[in-house]
Amino acid sequence: MDRAYPRRVRHWTAAIVWALLGVSGAQAQREDGSTLQAMPRNGAEITLDGVIDEAIWESVPRATGMVERRPDPGAAAPLDSSIQILFDRESLWVATCNEIGEGEVPRAAERTRDSANIFSDDTAILKFDVRHDQRNTVGFGVNPAGAQIDFIAIDRGRTFRREYDAVWEAAVHVGDDEWCVEWRIPTAALGLAPTEGPRVLGFNYTRDHNLRQATYDWQPMPVELGPASAHYYGELQGLRDMASGRPLTLIPYALAGLGSENEAQWPARSPWELRIGGDAQMRLGEDVWGEMTLWTDFAQVDLDDAVLNLGRFPLFLPERRPFFLSGLDIFGFGTPGANQLFFSRRIGLNDDGDAVPMYGGLKVYGRTGNLSLGLLHVYTGDPHTAWGVARARVNVGEGSYVGAMATLAAPLEGERPAYSAGADFLVEAAAGRLTLAGFAASTLNDELEGETEAEGRAYQSGIATALNARWRGTRWRPYASFRWTDERFDPRVGFLRRGDVATAESGVRYLHRVNTLGLEYLAMSASGSLALRGDFERRLGYSTGVSWEADWRNGWRMELGLSLAEDEVEESFELVPNVEVLPGIYQPRQVEARVSRNRQNNPSLSAGYSYTDGFYGGFAHRADGEITFNLGALWRWSNRVSWAAFELPGDRWRKTFAYGGRLTIAPNTSLFMDAGTQLDSANERVDVLGRLRWRYRSGSDLFVVYRMRHRYGELDEIDPPAEWEHRITLKWTFRTDLML
Numbered sequence: 001m002d003r004a005y006p007r008r009v010r011h012w013t014a015a016i017v018w019a020l021l022g023v024s025g026a027q028a029q030r031e032d033g034s035t036l037q038a039m040p041r042n043g044a045e046i047t048l049d050g051v052i053d054e055a056i057w058e059s060v061p062r063a064t065g066m067v068e069r070r071p072d073p074g075a076a077a078p079l080d081s082s083i084q085i086l087f088d089r090e091s092l093w094v095a096t097c098n099e100i101g102e103g104e105v106p107r108a109a110e111r112t113r114d115s116a117n118i119f120s121d122d123t124a125i126l127k128f129d130v131r132h133d134q135r136n137t138v139g140f141g142v143n144p145a146g147a148q149i150d151f152i153a154i155d156r157g158r159t160f161r162r163e164y165d166a167v168w169e170a171a172v173h174v175g176d177d178e179w180c181v182e183w184r185i186p187t188a189a190l191g192l193a194p195t196e197g198p199r200v201l202g203f204n205y206t207r208d209h210n211l212r213q214a215t216y217d218w219q220p221m222p223v224e225l226g227p228a229s230a231h232y233y234g235e236l237q238g239l240r241d242m243a244s245g246r247p248l249t250l251i252p253y254a255l256a257g258l259g260s261e262n263e264a265q266w267p268a269r270s271p272w273e274l275r276i277g278g279d280a281q282m283r284l285g286e287d288v289w290g291e292m293t294l295w296t297d298f299a300q301v302d303l304d305d306a307v308l309n310l311g312r313f314p315l316f317l318p319e320r321r322p323f324f325l326s327g328l329d330i331f332g333f334g335t336p337g338a339n340q341l342f343f344s345r346r347i348g349l350n351d352d353g354d355a356v357p358m359y360g361g362l363k364v365y366g367r368t369g370n371l372s373l374g375l376l377h378v379y380t381g382d383p384h385t386a387w388g389v390a391r392a393r394v395n396v397g398e399g400s401y402v403g404a405m406a407t408l409a410a411p412l413e414g415e416r417p418a419y420s421a422g423a424d425f426l427v428e429a430a431a432g433r434l435t436l437a438g439f440a441a442s443t444l445n446d447e448l449e450g451e452t453e454a455e456g457r458a459y460q461s462g463i464a465t466a467l468n469a470r471w472r473g474t475r476w477r478p479y480a481s482f483r484w485t486d487e488r489f490d491p492r493v494g495f496l497r498r499g500d501v502a503t504a505e506s507g508v509r510y511l512h513r514v515n516t517l518g519l520e521y522l523a524m525s526a527s528g529s530l531a532l533r534g535d536f537e538r539r540l541g542y543s544t545g546v547s548w549e550a551d552w553r554n555g556w557r558m559e560l561g562l563s564l565a566e567d568e569v570e571e572s573f574e575l576v577p578n579v580e581v582l583p584g585i586y587q588p589r590q591v592e593a594r595v596s597r598n599r600q601n602n603p604s605l606s607a608g609y610s611y612t613d614g615f616y617g618g619f620a621h622r623a624d625g626e627i628t629f630n631l632g633a634l635w636r637w638s639n640r641v642s643w644a645a646f647e648l649p650g651d652r653w654r655k656t657f658a659y660g661g662r663l664t665i666a667p668n669t670s671l672f673m674d675a676g677t678q679l680d681s682a683n684e685r686v687d688v689l690g691r692l693r694w695r696y697r698s699g700s701d702l703f704v705v706y707r708m709r710h711r712y713g714e715l716d717e718i719d720p721p722a723e724w725e726h727r728i729t730l731k732w733t734f735r736t737d738l739m740l
Helices: 004-028 055-059 116-120
Strands: 035-037 067-070 081-087 091-099 123-129 137-142 148-154 159-161 169-174 178-186 198-209 214-217 234-240 247-259 272-283 288-294 358-368 371-380 385-396 400-411 418-429 434-448 457-471 476-485 501-513 519-533 539-552 556-569 573-576 579-581 584-586 589-597 604-615 618-631 635-647 654-668 671-680 685-697 700-711 724-733 736-739
Touching (some): 055 081, 137 178
Parallel strands (some): 035 234
Antiparallel strands (some): 067 214, 091 178, 247 724, 247 736, 272 288, 358 371, 400 418, 476 501, 501 519, 618 635, 685 700
């Protein structure tokens, strides 16, 4: 028995491993019909009007047979689509048609460009794995109103950005029984390197079917792996001799602004602002790109979401500026939102999210063979600082890599330069279901050895490391992670949520698909974490929790969660202005509930409530809500509210409130106006953004932007901030695409 038991364990272990790999491997096998043959255009005239009536389309192979991703994964789509593709040396020409059910009217509520709301309409989406390495996706989407979106999805969707803003064309025609799109996608928009001879791209086509709350794919993709799992794409074959020359894109701009005197602008510190600048992008090698920006302006950037931060750690706010978004597949390093060696929001924006002078920047990124490289250098003012990033990655197999990064923040006066460097890896197996990732990094920063400059300065080094593992199965989805940073780790060009801590986390999610009572699935999750000081000598806290979720096919969702935790506060901090949390050990217990109706409905909404007993020794109620109305075809009104009421020991009952609202008017897909308002009661501030954007030609815009900030309440008597700040900005951009 003693010898048989280990043998039986080995047999069962092997069986389980081979079963897991076998299931995922079976799903990864390409089936018949997973290839689409593109045909040469041979100079045939095509009018982009959405009507597929040119004679050449009759001879082009047609792909059909859409498969549901949701609500019934793997089922044949009740309404089919067709895809046909032509090519010439400079572009892909695509024709797609989607069936319309009897009595249906395809939804086309979104008219603005690059809005994520388009995915809540009936939407046609082309997805290209340009390098055919099953890693990254370049996507293009159109709804029946002709609104467009383009995006990039990095490492099979782990990073998704819709600020891609390529130049391409599409036209839509809505008929009685189908709606069709004709597309022209230039090779420059795809980022195709020039080649002679045959070329194969990864390819998939997706249709979001709003009225049925459903999503269909040409090549089936497991819903648990997300919409950009390039491993499961089909192949686009027959392409050859594409992308001649060396593309050069120039985007000059001119800007004029006027603000109130207390909102004086750089460089003259005057209410007036007159400036010219621009961006340029050029292919430097086969798949290597260079970008330059001069006198960079971010006048069109949105306001960040209004949120309440009732904690002592900083919020993680995503990057929105186009210059920093290209080359994302190369520059990513670390755990987003927790510990990143490079976080581009540290450049050109201060801690309040306000722009500081960004005089210029250079960026080179791309790939040669299995080696990916990225170099970034930016010069900013206020204070004058040079920022640098260098990145290298070696791709291994399908989806895996090893890499290294180094960063530099060099103030031109005062402190000495701050350095950081690290190495990372990513391993994917079992057709993308198993992911292992990790990194190790070090920082070297200028610090005072004593209390004064005279006592000398020295470089202080810090270390951080992390390891993450995740399995994404059809039903079971476990994960585990470990992160450690010592007390001196300080990535000046990165983001660190919490230092001097070692954190271990693990959890599992179980999902059961059902088809009763209108349900789509039921899910349960359990998680836990443990935090120790960076020297591992004392526990700083723990947390554990369970949650339940029910999703209905009509778009409704209900969630319930319970958790308890222990948290040691080592230093006092200001929770909100004039409210201090003292050091101590706190043991919060929380119950929370949420109900939501997804964006495919009108109105869409989400509302949540939580109660925390033991909130820093007291208690807290929190509530938040979001509701969006589509007021006909031209108007959208969205509102987001966060509210909290709490009482700490020895203090009075306090309330905080944050509101963010936006009204968007879009007469057509080239012109839109929006007005946004934010109120933050904790910081006693109101922000207003009004914006008009006219895309008068592909890639070229005219912006009129009005910003106002109002500070109210008790102002600082020693150095009072301006009570009212105003600025109006007119910005003109003109995009030119050349082929050298």
